[in-house]
Amino acid sequence: MAEPRRIVIVGTGLAGASAAGALREQGFEGDVLLIGEQRHRPYELPALSKGIMLGDTDDPDWVHDESFYAEKNVELRLRTKATAVHVGDRTIDVGGATEPWDRLVLATGSTPRRLRVPGADYPNIRRLRRLDDARDLRAELTEGKRVVIIGAGWIGCEVAAAARKHGAAVTVIDPLPLPLHRVLGDTVGAVFRKMHETEGVTFHLGVGVAEYTGADGIATGVRLEDGTEVPGDVLLLAVGARPRTELAHEAGLALSEGAGVDVDATLRTSAPDVYAVGDIAAHFHPRLGQRIRVEHWANAKDQGAHVAKNLLGAGEPYTASPYFFSDQYDLGMEFRGLADPFADELVVRGDLEGREFIAFWLRDGAVQAAMNVNMWDDGDALQALVDARARVEPAKLVDADLASLMG
């Protein structure tokens, strides 16, 4: 395949910016145009619900230094929205101009979901996706404020922890029976529930929001499906995100129903020379033998870096196992792999109650996923066990030296 002369990347999140950086690291000397609708240069999202929300910092981790873009001759066009991709012509419409490309990378990320309930248009219902959202929300988390968080997923739980640190009165609502239930299941989800309750969070679990209540055009709380009224000074909606597939859809690229832009093992879409990475990519994972879409930091960073090689003709499959991390109060954790906590066997090593443990999920005797909580010595061993889908007796996972298990 001929070396491209011009590569256009849409999306200045972690995935898009990582791709731009990796292209230069790979020695690509042609044009790189990186387009994003936001006003800030590319930044990473994890600090938005952690360091910034806790008040430890005002800034996120920037993907590159400010000087990087000029030094590496990456044209960074901020405050610019891409509106249409023309696959046949190899062009893209951006902010009133039409730009040609030889290879195109879509890295348009996700946007927070909304609830379709009465009152959903109240302007003070907050969501957390962008740096400005985080700074604005952080300023509201003060002593005595009643903070209502809809959604007990990772972002809801992290913001709950930060809000408690600032002395806010925090209520978290979720239709599922436990926080983080879909990913962690009953036993481990209960650990998070207990921790948050010990820290003073009030939960309404197993019940959804029926409507936002309000007065004078402002939401002042929610009414739950069981009739309970929950008043709030600050309302955060954190019920997950949906991939931003509009550009890809209108360009006629293959999409997995409701779930991202289909890419093959090399991250290439159904259109020649068009790739997709990060939150929007529904990637056929060759080792797992299934299509997965991963909304996590490591996936955005690593797919962005990986796609650079393939843009230049390497054709290498992306095979990394999903990985993510979270911090809440004094609990830090990492999760590797992909599990079904309702079907897979849970094996726990360490002290669940004391929040120092490793949880393994096994299917047919093979390790699907591992989560280390406040235990940091075995990361490489856990990665190896998950990557290999190693078959290990549960008793050994509980007691043996983990590094020895891959022998």
Ligand SMILES: Cc1cc2nc3c(=O)[nH]c(=O)nc-3n(C[C@H](O)[C@H](O)[C@H](O)COP(=O)(O)OP(=O)(O)OC[C@H]3O[C@@H](n4cnc5c(N)ncnc54)[C@H](O)[C@@H]3O)c2cc1C
């Ligand atoms: C608050 C928060 C905390 C998180 N914490 C963690 C964590 O602790 N651990 C973890 O593993 N993961 C975490 N994540 C998830 C992780 O950060 C994301 O999966 C990852 O950043 C996705 O990167 P991305 O580049 O694919 O998408 P995004 O970061 O969403 O970037 C996409 C960019 O494309 C732009 N864009 C979209 N459409 C267009 C268009 N048409 N024209 C121009 N620009 C466009 C968007 O404005 C955006 O800037 C967190 C996410 C959030 C929101």
